[in-house]
Amino acid sequence: MSGLRVLVGCKRVIDYAVKIRVRPDSLGVVTDGVKHSMIPFDENAIEEAVRMKQKKIVKEIVVASCGPAQSQETIRTALAMGADRGIHVEVPAGTDANLQPLAVAKIFSKLVEKEKPDLVILGKQAIDDDANQTTQLLAGILDWPQGTMASVVAAKDGNLTITREIDGGLEDISVSLPAVISADLRLNEPRYATLPNIMKAKKKKIEKLNPEGLGVDISPRLKILNVVDPPVRQAGDKVPDVTTLMEKLAEKGHL
């Protein structure tokens, strides 16, 4: 089995290490001037595609991202990691916060029609909305088999054996190509996109598209009503002895 084309998706989000602040209007989080980067799970997805290319299972890696102009930086990082070319589906800055998984899945289904990949790899979930939906929605729209939460992927004769991390254990499944996979944390160790690779990646092509051109309606179906910080942790009580402890527990109705 060789010469597959892979379409990998990535998304630009607030960097995982940044301390999130809720906006004063409670409808979202502060994004202006905040460091952004690629979702760690998306890095796993790209790394897997690059490894498959190194093993000669994959011939071409196309990386795509939907978002504002700055998403191009994220695509460049993917190209620096080893993807061959990029597609940027541009969504005006400001409306990108309302770009939801269903819209992204529809966009990707159009990209699949256009690029005709044998395999689509996405990150398991975004670390900003934690939806974990795009892979599943895309598989449904395409009517392709899906291997989500993949922590091991092995290719053989037009099929993929996938080990999935699920609650309470691991599940092994076999899917026939074409298929959609979502990458989990333990799938691989993503390589660091070094400066020389970033420079080389500037020569690689990034195609610019937009949702209207693809015929996709990206209007949100869900409305965010309220965003709040989690409750502040209350200080605990220190008790001098076991008797007092038992009394306090009884008081609070825990006994």
Add this chain to the structure above:
Amino acid sequence: MTSPGNLRRSVIQLYKELQYMGREYPAGADFFQTRCKAAFLKNRHETDPEKIQMLIDRGRFVQKEIEALYSLRKYRAMKQRYYDQDEMDLHSKKIENFVKQL
């Protein structure tokens, strides 16, 4: 390969790459980048090619260490946020065994 021109280029390339990586340093980009510059300036009068190459190699080693730091930090953060510790230990063993068979 150890001609002065090549060495100079290697040093400058190393410096650029380390400064680039320093942007994400946990203790702050500024912290890293000022110390990095100071470290390079300290050795700028070195003329022995062997010594310079040794310093470059040390710099490359530091670069690898930082890559590992970033990688581990990210992995640990994701693991802590998204995974239950007991399940992780269970998965660890199973994945190790599965990969051994491949």
